[in-house]
Amino acid sequence: MSPDKKTLLLVDGSSYLYRAFHAMPDLRVTPGDPQSPATGAIRGMVNMMQKLRKDVRADYAVCVFDAKGPTFRDALYPEYKAQRSAMPDDLRSQVEPIHEVVQLLGWKVLAVPGVEADDVIGTLACMASSQQIEVIISSGDKDLSQLVDEHITVIDTMNDRRRDLAGVEAEFGVPPRLMVDYQTLVGDTVDNVPGVPKVGPKTAVKWLLEYGSLDALVARAGEIKGIVGENLRKSLDWLPKGRELLTIKKDCELADYIDGLPAMDSIAIGAQQTSALRTFYLKYGFKGLVGQIDAENTPPELVGGPERRKPRAPTASPDSPGLFDDDEPSLLDTPLAGRASNLLYETILTWEALDRWLAKIEAAELVAVDTETTSLDEMRAQIVGVSFSVTPGEAAYIPLTHDYPSAPEQLPLDEVLARLKPWLENPARPKLGQNIKYDRHVFANHGIEVQGYAHDTMLQSYVLEVTKPHGLASLAERHVGRSGINYEDLCGKGVHQIKFNQVDIARAAEYSCEDSDQTLDVHRVLWPQLQANEKLLFIYQLEMQSSETLYRIERNGVLIDAPMLARQSHELGQRLLQLETEAYEMAGQPFNLGSPKQLAEIFFDKLGMKVVKKTPSGARSTDEDVLEKLAEDHPLPAKLLEHRSLSKLKGTYTDKLAQLANPRTGRVHTHYAQAVAVTGRLSSNDPNLQNIPVKTAEGRRVREAFVAPAGSVIASADYSQIELRIMAHISGDESLLHAFTAGLDVHRATAAEVFGVALEQVSSEQRRYAKVINFGLIYGMSSFGLAKNLGIETKAAAAYIDRYFQRYPGVKHYMDSTRQLAKEQGYVETVFGRRLLLPEINSPNGPRRAGAERAAINAPMQGTAADLIKLSMVKVQQVLDAEKRGTKMIMQVHDELVFEVPEAEVEWVRTEIPRLMAGVAELKVPLLAEIGFGPNWEQAH
Template identity: 85%
Template structure:
């Protein structure tokens, strides 16, 4: 695009608003209130329009919507669009405000009665292009491809697709000039415009490539062989009308404009109307957008969350296509402060150090932050430290910045030695953002920090689990403050520098800002937690868990590297053998990882049935398809085994020894607390929770987790924990009785469902009952149950009905929980952890159903997560109090793993199950079981 040319940007508003509606959560003016006005599409539209304006600079711009009422196509063909579902009421109610806010954002809005949006776009695009203006159309609608030429380009910002002349030709097999002919042959199912029966994209493209145009093809219709030719000849009378319906008009008379067209000056891109936008955002409850518009220059940045500080600041991801929606829990007002006059000090002298040491010694609470050399907390060394004790004031101590011209800094060792008494004093309350990381960093320098009273990441996790928990997001969301981006300091990718190479002045501002914002965020979030006893309990549990997890991570687990090397060799040999066997079955060598080659061999050469297709119409060979085909064919079974073993080798047997500390032979995983919305932990570097224990090879990997000489491994976990929680929550008498009497609950369920005595239950009936018990916890449908059991759907539905007849309390719990979730917008665990369900009132059926299933299951998963954390904390407290040599070395799902000196084995076998069973008083007894062995696998 030449720089002297003007650009017109046209937005397919109708395409945008549907995308916004379906992609965003079910937001409301009053969060969680289904009777309140819907706002999700409005918010999504705002984000999309703001993003597009930043990404595509333009001189002129218009957003074009379909107007109400019929068009010429309806008169030409009454069945036009007859199959379209009516617009959902929640979307219809957002149309007028969407038009309004798009105008306020500086866009010309067009909705021309009697003319479809595509035709308005076509007319404007062609007219502008004829005047030498470059035209960009933003839409996901492939129909607009017929407009493309050297001056008109279609972009789809949702998937990064660009449809210029080459792009259209590559995608459809014909150039833009033949797109109308192509569409006429294929038809348009969405608009109910028939094409030629059984003629798809490949045939249409092939014919047009061969004959040059639809007219030429029609003239030679008698030459076309087979069924396709017969269908073409049947459609000859229809094709002219089909082409007329599908052709975008480029010469519409747009009433109200000079010569039927708007003057370009009338659609020049405009400024945002700030005052009116503020009022609009306030009306629809968009608090974050209001804050982004108001305040100082830093606050007036576009409402796009800044990148999180790369200090393993564990976050839950927000919606992938849009900025985060407004917060569900009501936020307290930000404290009054003069953030526009920040007072940040950089400490270069002992006099300044002593001044700030006196400040932190006297302060009631100190926000503390470290800057380091690494994201790996076990290796990271301190580059600098910052503190904040009052809003708007902070200080940074640079210690090891090392670049040409770097100022002289206080010696790291002496600074840390003088800070150590305060850092290790439990009576001096401290605050941080992801304090577990900072604890490791200080420990790397021989300092065991005590007195961490608060963690803003965990405060956010407890209050708003479904939101991002990084400091940048928290400051933006709760303070309306934007901060310095880490990548602005250090760069990206291969060119990224280490923090010790960052200019001290910039580093001081960045780190001081982090401590200052952490203190401010705490002052907003903590009062909300403190005012709610349940949330206070969960927050205290998370803080105690953070302390215990720090200990677990620090301990690490010993790895038998030679055993892993032996397993890798054996797996490698088996993988090669599987490849050879696959080649033999296929009758040729092929790439086992190529979906295209797999499709050709499976379906073309070996004649296997097509199970399903991908979104693009290709024949799928994904895991689900392989599992289905493996029931009847040997090749898919070989491929499944090959994939499983390759993953096991690459992820575990090859990598675990590499991740071990070379001095100790121990692996130190990282447990992320603030990720799973249910409260469960996630493990990474390495991920200890995904070792595939259902296969013999996977279980062998656990054999490499060992104890040093003189010690053994012990593994303790809860028995049937989620079923026990279901019994407690639902209060179902039959389920409670089964657990109280110590019955085999699956056998008891089988007796109830199949109408036999417990003694008469067969192993097959017990297996069915086990699937039903666990399936219903996860909201499994009769279809899902049928698939799991390999039976008819009707039979599965009958089992579910019988189950609910025998356990009416479970059915009542499920119904009441769904209704409660719909009214509140969240569910709770037994202990009060809130689990938000943004889609529970969504007009999108599949999303709503998914949220309803989560509403039933989340309290059980979340309560199980709470229980294992309570156990982890309690056991560690007792180990410390009794000065035991036993170390907790892993937490995996509902399991705690220990390294136990042989002299303490008897104590561990007795006391740890007792401690775990006693952490909560439920309506059914908790049962913890423990095993001991020379390695993790043998401890099961």
């Protein structure tokens, strides 16, 4: 496009507001109060309009909405759109505020009575096109494709679709000039406009390409054979009206709404009205947007270390409900070409430039650091380049190993890292990053142990807004209104993707500098929010310390006995073959054990088993739940369940664990994802060490392959009944408190209470029931679920639950009050103050609301347990370091810490680790940690 060309951007506002409404959670001015005004569509609309303005450069801009009342089409055809349901009340109440905020964002807003938004868009688009002005229409409505010409393009940002002349023909099979004819033939079910019966897109395209137009087709309708020909001839009287209904008007009278047409000056895109926007955002509770405006007007010198900053003009009490609630969701709107940025960056190719930047980072109070590497595997990744940002809007990139034919000469990697190492390893020089654990590993691969990481924007977001995405692109868009270069735009996709060291240095520098600068920008918004709330600040500091400890655990890895795994794989393979043979015998024929269709035929047709449920497509289901139900009465489904279990164990663990071991260390180095689970728990992947099955002998054997080297043993320490102890603490129930304080077997004590017998008279069966009840109620188990678990009648299970609550009234009170509190404030908290958001707690959807209520009860216990194991992990590592012990922490699995212990330190570990774990917090009941030892993980556990 010529730089002299003018562009008109037209937004289908009605399409946008419905998208925003359905894409967003149920947000309210007062979070969690269903009587408070809804704000989700408003917030989504702001997101979408801000993003579109950044992504599409335009000189003129109009956002067009449907006006209230009927249009000329309703008079022409009373059934037009008759099947459409009324606009939801919660959306209707947001329409006027949406019009208001779009205007404040700098757009001309139009809603013209008597016609539809499409007609206004069509009129403006054709007017501009006739003046050689480029027109971009942003909408997901395919009807607008009929407007496309050499100057008019329709973009659908939600689906990354561009409908220009070629795009329309590629998508629909006909050029834009035939789109009205095409729509007339196939009809429009959304608008209740009939087409020709039995004529779909393929037939319509075939006819129009063969005859050239609808008029030509109608003139020769007698030539069309078969049923479709008859239907066409029967529709001849309707087709003119259908075409009129579907044709977008291009001659709406707009003089009363826009001054000076056809000249476009009065719809020039305007500046955002910052002051009025801030007032609007305050009114509707968009604290994140207020913070964004404030941050944009904060002087650069307010960037600094953790001890200095207070929030700038806070908009609410830091402890008020909803301050950090889910009030700034990000629509997953696909970025278009272009972005707004005032970033000044430098590419460092000389020693002089490097020295100048070394002086800058040495003098800076806080420096954002980002590495570009050869791999996402942090243990194997090598540095391609490093970027820094010390002041908003200014950054530098040091290319080090870019390798392509025209690449300029770069400073030598080893020498540059040697110059950076003193600063990187200096704990007195505060550093900032996004997912710093990864960068720690990358630098460690080059012999540098980074010290002084003060902040991680990923963890800041995780603590403040746990249900949101925590990637940098999402954070930058959500909090500072910035978008940047996409990695795939830089490197390509799939088989054509190049490695980062092959990326042009100029583009790589822009990309990496954006990352560092955006990280600094996001930190300036999120850090004051954390400082304003002591409890969340504590959780953030715990996450930062945990990040460092997890880096150490990942770095240590765990030794794998590859020959043992190979033997297990062979044995499992033999057992799988045997199970197949047995299954064939039971079925009376060979079959594919993995084919749902064949299983259904054998189960339900040949063997006459009862159909349990059907898939959404109507097929008879043979999923795992169905197999478990059928296995109660038939041996074949039980055999298939065993086959599936062993096959998964073999494919996931015994075949792959040895392959995942690092060839340099001989160890498996799992990756702990810290910012995933809403409860604060860690997840493990590559490999997943937390999902190794332990209820089967074969699953437990896998743990035997996690071994200690010669001269050491494996130790496994975990908390005893931690979630029940937390329940006792937070519920304050006297009976539960007594059981733990007196050191009783809590399940036996519960059985005594529920079954009304003395402790010494409790049978093993009664204790088993009590254990299921204890843990089931923590997870919100219903009487139906309890009945299924225990194999008893639902009425009996309900009676057990009633009796439990009679004996433990504190637990019942906790559950009832927690549900109510969650509804009022939209979140619950752990004992230590971690905020666990519940966006569906007041959802009108019953199952979602019930799920959120169960989570409200369980999350404080799971979350507190997660906090405790992190506190233990951090404390134990600090002591190991302080005493220069040889013991290494090598795994964290749920409530368990696993160690590799030199034989000389076994007695110290036996005494000190449980003591340290039990002492990290004081609850109303004592914490108890237990430890075991063995040559491998299974024997230690």
